[in-house]
Amino acid sequence: MIWKLTEISEASQCRSLTLPEHTRVTKISRLIYTNSGNAILALASNGIHLLWKWQPNDRNSSGKATAGTSPQLWQPSSGILMTNDVADMNPEESVSCFALSKNDAYVMSASGGKISLFNMMTFKMMTIFMAPPPAATFLAFHPQDNNIIAIGMDDNTIQIYNVRVDEVKSKLKGHSKRITGLAFSHVLNVLVSSGADSQICVWNSDGWEKQKAKYLQIPPGRTTAAQSDTRVQFHQDQIHFLVVHETQLAIYEASKLECVKQWVQCESSAPISHATFSCDSQLVYACFLDATVCVFTASHLRLRCRVNPSVYLSSNLNVHPMVIAAHPQEPNQFALGLSDGMVHVFEPLESEGKWGVPPAAENGSTSNVAATSSPARGSGSEQGQR
Template sequence: VDEVKTKLKGHQKHITGLAFSAALNLLVSSGADAQLFFWSADSWEKKKASAIQLPAGKSPVGDTRVQFHNDQVHLLVSHETQIAIYDGSKMECIQKWVPQESLSSPITCASYSCNSQLVYASFSDGNVGIFDAEYLRLRCRIAPSAYMSQPTPNSAPIMPLVITAHPQEPNQIALGLSDGSVKVIETPDPFRRWGIADKAGTENGRPSSSSAANNSGSDQIQR
């Protein structure tokens, strides 16, 4: 290391996520204090501090993770209580989804697909949700029975702790589980089944503008 250029301070607890945007010349940091900090990548000055919007009575704790969309403007933020999309240019939340109905357990991780048109989210009960990235509308729920064997009596529960998308295949994901294993899953073709735009400016069956998930209309995958 030639030198430490600067030390950025602001978070009250340990850092859980970092994401650079080349388009905005911005660094976003997230922490276990449920805070987001937006830093200028030129001067390293803090441009904004933002606490994620937590449910009433919820303590500001828990890992918060961040990932920029391919456009380098929209930012995916995940916390056990929500997944959210921020407009990085305005440093404001523009869409949010909270656990509900068939996906009511805490979120453990979330990731954009390789083309940034889908968001994959894992849950502590083993479920995986697939959302469109623009409105966070639930498109599919993958039950844990689709990729894990039935637990034996008295065995410790197994849950996905980390999720990431294949760098070239938008319908493939890898799940890192609490038992030390990694499962690679191929989901249904999202473009053919759900009519999501596969090229800029081309859309088939654009979803409604509601950011709330409609679980009754989503596909479910089970073994």
Template sequence: MAYSSDGTRLFSCGTNKEGESFLVEWDESEGSIQRTYDSLGQRAAGIVQFDTTKNRFLAAGDESTIKIWDMNNTNILTNIHADGGLPASPCVRFNREGILLAVSTSDNGVKILATDDGFRLLRTAENRSLAFKVPGGGGFGSSSANAGITMADQSTSFSATKKNEVRTLADGKPRTSNFSTEVSTSWKVTEITEPSQCYSLRLPDNVTVKKVSRLIYTNSGSGVLALASNAEHKLWKWQNSDPNLDGKATANAAHPVLWKPKSGIMMINETSDKNPEQAIPCLALSNNDAYLVSASGGEISLFNMASFKCMATCMPPPPAATFLAFHPSENNIIGIGFEDSSIQIYNLRTSEVGAILKGHRNRITGLAFSLALNILVSSGADSQLCVWGMAGWEKRSSTYLKASKGRSMPAVSDTRVQFHQNEIHLLVVNETQIAIYDAQKLDCLKLWFRWEATSPITSGTYSGDSQSIFVSSEDGTVYVFTASNLRLRCRINPTAYLPSDPSSRVYPLVIAAHPSESNQFGVGLSNGHVYAVEPSESEGTWGTSPPGSTDNFKSFA
């Protein structure tokens, strides 16, 4: 996958189920293919590599040639053989200015193609013997397959050595040039595919449940709390130790312990007569990490996090609670969303209902408070967002989520909402889309639909610093977006963070972000396991932000 140089257009290359190669441009706002470029070989012998330059050209290595397209035309522009010696699927990379194109050779060498400007640069650098000249006044505009392609000095092939050095096989002497041989130019989505690229830690557990339904980090960042499908809670804590002196959750420096009080009490929710596996679980942790409210289809339980003791229960079904949220400045006040589409503002200390809010048509799936705006935002299975004023709990506005062009919204949508750190921008996630809203006006600022060929979204969350968005999907892939513009910058393949098990289909049902470590997240899996994941020291972060990744929010039209 790669964006154009200005970061406004997304392209991808791959192989379909029939083994046919494709190169396409995506309409990110609709999650659909905008155009498919022709002339790729139907049965590629290897992985087809491609690159972009100048917001205009695409180059792909295919059938032992370099194929060039104008981004705005699906017909191939030119086909360059470069005097042969190329593998079936050569790797191709433009330099930053787009005037040089490097292509790998069958004998592990590199050939450099150049425009007129590139050829002059190579002359200046005294590396004439490296270049093939591409005609057309500085562009790849020739319609003839091999017209005008010449080799400056027909000597030997060349292989790259150290940065800023090129070595000929004839004399073995390095020649230093004034330009970098790092010719990768366009920004690309970072692909994490190997275990060496990240730290992945399975949290210890002696009893595995069927699946993890809810997952959160403690607000201190030193623990992870999971609610399983059997209504049981599990808490993992990291201890202060060398080298983890601050005791924060980590996938690298230290291992956590599955924590239990000396009494041996377990935190287990009340369940209804129904199968707890069929209930809609929910939980919320107080701001000081002292208390937990949780439900699994039965009464809401209030637990003491130090002793695991159940302090009280409330709100016996029906209706059953489907979402819980603590008031951000008052640990005695919670918002409760119910399966009958109502919302109650409840005082845990006095056991009094402060308000009952009605405006949805299906069960409540999300609640998010904003002190900055003095509002509560709710989401429902009816794909509706509602804004409530906290002063008098009046309904201020509402809107329905936008559907992708040519598609309709699911009849029942498990939509979640979460505020950015600024408490103004609102993240909205369901199985089909990710969106950023201005909570004051309920204007959709940014919108990303999952692509037609990708698996449904299972969960999404802001990173601890709200600069990134982590999104999990049913095929096990975790996507990392730049929050300011909803641009995909990293794709984490399940092969990188999960052990290989061809006999079972395992994927994240829920994803949670560490509150202070911006690159760390946890996943609760469909097989009951929990993993903490963060990039390796060599990676540092989950990719780099694409061009133009600033807070340039505009209303989505």
């Protein structure tokens, strides 16, 4: 099959928007769209949250996030900022994490200190809890009960915490380094965790027993950073999940904990900084430390489109994306949070409608992740396309 990679090197080849900046913010550590799709929430490394809201107008009747119109950097009339407890930590050393409730009413967040619960309408801090040590490194709401949160910790444990009664219900031990990712599947009734030890664990979310554990297949001869973050995110089918590591992207089947697809970054290229599924799980958006962004088909982890730094960065070569977020309803829209505190939103040109041109055979297929088999590392050409 002839495969043509779409290269985007000029701003005119896609639609992009730089969000209004805030002077007190240096580095974007976490980024998420609200579930309603009309706002973007960022957490900076110094513990400050920024919320950009799109308003319905003549050019954007739905009021959804878009690269076509600029949002407002929103603040309540009180003028307060949502700011985390940073507990005398050096912001460069502390880990930032947050989770948004399903109805967008609350954000739970930590930046090395206590965990804060904020009201998203008023920005008021409702409560703070869990003073370190250990410090929280990842947060996830239970899909069936907003009062239950899984909290990954820097002491390698996962604490299952009930907010309503202010009590730790379970403490899960299985990792040897800090927790860097958590994802629930309500279909399989499991929690998948990942750690800086490159290990993935599957826990039953009824009794919290560990069901399976496996180490990532790190390419031979590849040395990774001592504390390389591994992230996990469930596919829309809630059976497969994406694993993101600086060396690779992989799709796993959760019940068997089997790697069904893997894309490995060639050794001479920049590490992956973050990646995410598109909202329909048909694409994977990945950003790299050399400031390129790659769009993959999720079914085969095949590189479809590459957005080069020249599209959105001026000549400042020291800036790179820290985190990437996908719009919850628009499968072709994503946002990047950068190391200089800026956030950019990207969409394909309206005339094209999507990123890159897939081969004819893939056009009609929906989720064919399950049809793929061996943990093939991709052909040399796939690895070498970057």
